[in-house]
Amino acid sequence: MADYAIVHANTPERAAEYTALFTNLVGKAPAYVMGISSIIAMNAGSGCVAIAIQLEEEN
Incomplete structure (x- = not known):
């Protein structure tokens, strides 16, 4: 896994x-x-x- 991000809708505690x-x-x-x-x-x-996951490209 290269990177991931977490986004939320008005719930920073859950994030x-x-x-x-x-x-x-x-x-x-x-x-x-x-x-x-x-x-x-x-x-x-x-x-x-x-949660959004960005995978590394395999060559």
Whole structure:
């Protein structure tokens, strides 16, 4: 895994829990943790947390 990021909709506490969990699991802190736009939050729901993983390209 190259990098990962954690985004949240008005729930920094849950994002912090995910950050601690994933940092422990993979041994690497996320590239960033940030709030997402209200448009995404409106569709996914306030309080949601998402993790995006960027894999390294294999040659």
